[in-house]
Amino acid sequence: MKIGLILPGFSAHEDDWCIPALLRLVRQLATRAEIHVFTLRYPYRKGHYKVCEARVHALGGGAPTRVWRALLLARGLAAIAAEHRRRPFQVFHAVWADEPGYLAVKAGRLLGIPSVVSLFGGELVRLSDIGYGGQLSLISRHLIRVALCQATCITAGSTYLQRLARPYRFDENLFPIAIGVDTSLFFPRYHVPRMDLAGEKRLLHVASLVPVKDQATLLRSMAHVVKHEPTTHLHLVGDGPLRIFLQQLTVSLNLTGHVTFHGHVSHERLPAYYSAADVCVLSSRHEGQEMVTLEAAACARSSVGTAVGVLADLTSAARTVPVRDSEALAQELIALLQDPNRRLQMGLAAREKVETRFSLIRSVEAFWKLYKQLDDRAQISQI
Numbered sequence: 001m002k003i004g005l006i007l008p009g010f011s012a013h014e015d016d017w018c019i020p021a022l023l024r025l026v027r028q029l030a031t032r033a034e035i036h037v038f039t040l041r042y043p044y045r046k047g048h049y050k051v052c053e054a055r056v057h058a059l060g061g062g063a064p065t066r067v068w069r070a071l072l073l074a075r076g077l078a079a080i081a082a083e084h085r086r087r088p089f090q091v092f093h094a095v096w097a098d099e100p101g102y103l104a105v106k107a108g109r110l111l112g113i114p115s116v117v118s119l120f121g122g123e124l125v126r127l128s129d130i131g132y133g134g135q136l137s138l139i140s141r142h143l144i145r146v147a148l149c150q151a152t153c154i155t156a157g158s159t160y161l162q163r164l165a166r167p168y169r170f171d172e173n174l175f176p177i178a179i180g181v182d183t184s185l186f187f188p189r190y191h192v193p194r195m196d197l198a199g200e201k202r203l204l205h206v207a208s209l210v211p212v213k214d215q216a217t218l219l220r221s222m223a224h225v226v227k228h229e230p231t232t233h234l235h236l237v238g239d240g241p242l243r244i245f246l247q248q249l250t251v252s253l254n255l256t257g258h259v260t261f262h263g264h265v266s267h268e269r270l271p272a273y274y275s276a277a278d279v280c281v282l283s284s285r286h287e288g289q290e291m292v293t294l295e296a297a298a299c300a301r302s303s304v305g306t307a308v309g310v311l312a313d314l315t316s317a318a319r320t321v322p323v324r325d326s327e328a329l330a331q332e333l334i335a336l337l338q339d340p341n342r343r344l345q346m347g348l349a350a351r352e353k354v355e356t357r358f359s360l361i362r363s364v365e366a367f368w369k370l371y372k373q374l375d376d377r378a379q380i381s382q383i
Contacts, residue, residue: 001033002087003371004080004113006094006104009042011051012058017267018042021291022095024182027052028364033371036083038076040099057083069139073103080107089113090375093367094147095179097123097154098140101147114152114374116367120179121288122212124164130211132286152374155367157289157358158310175370178289178310180363181354185268186298188351189275200233201337204277204301206270206292207284209240214306216249217326218283223253224330229337232258234281237273239264274299278343279336284308285323293318294358297350302343304332310358317350 005026011018029035035054046060057079059072080092080103093116094104101117108115123144126135134140148154148168156162157178165174203222207213215236222234236246236259243261250259265273274280280296280303287293287309294310296303297317305311306329307320319336321328336343356362 001090001371001375003029003033003035004083004089004092004104004107005029005035005037005054006076006080006092006100006107007037007039008096008100010037010039010056010058012043013049014051016043020267021179021181023052024360025179025363025367026054028360029367030054032364032368034087036089038080038103040072040076040103069099073099073106076103077107077110081111084111084113090378091116091371093371094118095120097144097147098134099143101151102143105147105150108152109150112378114378115150116153116155116370116374117147117151118155118157118177118179119161119165119288120157122286123288124161125286127212127285130285132212153370155370158287159313160308160310161288175366177366177370178294178358178363179291180358180360181291181294181298182360183298183354186271186274186295188300188347189271200231201229202276202278203232203234203333203337204237204273204280204296205234205282206237206265206273206280206295207282208238209236209242209246211242212285214283214285214324215242215246217324217329218281219246219249219253219255219259220326221283221329221333222255222258224327225333225337226255226258228334232333232337234259235262235273235277236260237262237265237270270295271299274301277301279304279333281305281329281333282309282311283329287311294354297358298354300347300351302336302346302350304329304336313357314350314353317346317353 011023030053037056039058041061044061047058092104092108094100095118097117104115123134125133127133153173155175155177225232274296280301282305290309293303303318306323311318311320319332
């Protein structure tokens with residue numbers, strides 16, 4: 001089977017993680033099929049190369065102007081059609097429903113190939129006050145609507161995303177398939193170096209320091225937590241444009257001794273951070289699927305966070321609170337920090353949930369089954 005994966009960005013070489021979940025997905029799919037990755041924006045150069053036995057067609061990115069966007073999509077369609085003439089594709093699969101989804105649908109209709117569009121990010125939200133979401137732009141709204149209404153099928157990795165997608169496709173072709181976590185990298189480690197002094201209760205937050213992750217609410221929540229649990233320490237892993245602001249907020253909230261900014265940590269080092277934490281916490285205003293929560297769960301760590309993304313699907317393995325509610329977040333964190341047995345049980349339940357639904361192997365099996373069904377259906381329709 002020959003599959004065309006259409007992505008906004010992909011690894012420039014074997015050691016470039018770019019979007020780790022997609023790199024690992026491609027690596028697994030490439031053991032079963034001939035995979036061609038068409039990457040639109042990253043790397044910022046045109047060219048052809050191989051990663052994980054997949055053939056990558058880099059289209060060169062560029063500034064996201066209206067004219068350039070149209071040229072990029074036209075160039076992508078031409079590249080897909082040219083590769084199809086060499087040997088036909090059986091399925092096109094786009095991750096993200098804006099540019100990749102639109103391109104997958106148009107290529108599929110042009111060439112008579114079924115198309116899968118996987119929701120993964122902020123395509124279906126509009127957070128005007130922070131300039132976030134695919135619904136902010138008229139052009140993006142058009143691309144997303146075409147992709148979701150015309151795709152052969154849609155997949156969404158969380159109930160939250162499925163709910164956002166239903167106005168576009170309320171039918172049997174909306175599938176609950178997650179892009180799973182690699183449990184060979186993320187698993188419980190019970191003998192790891194602690195991130196700070198012994199005796200502290202460790203909260204871990206892994207995310208870029210950008211407005212949609214809303215670390216300001218997390219820090220305000222932390223101010224409540226330390227009043228009840230003064231040995232609590234928050235570890236922030238990730239970097240971004242809000243780092244200076246968040247460091248200043250930490251000082252103004254008198255949290256200097258309770259918060260550590262670790263900056264960027266390489267993907268392969270993250271399991272040790274998860275395993276060293278007592279509780280993982282996420283304060284985002286929006287998440288599509290929330291890979292960091294699944295990584296924490298795979299390491300048998302419970303999570304507390306806002307009711308977006310995949311957290312609600314972990315049921316007994318996680319706790320959710322309303323977006324931007326620092327007091328509710330603090331209350332859940334305090335309750336969990338004060339109950340080690342509950343943390344342990346939630347962590348074990350989280351690991352089990354990953355193994356039964358959210359592992360990379362489960363995802364590959366689900367996508368492969370879907371590809372085969374679509375290919376069989378396409379062949380029958382041609383008879």
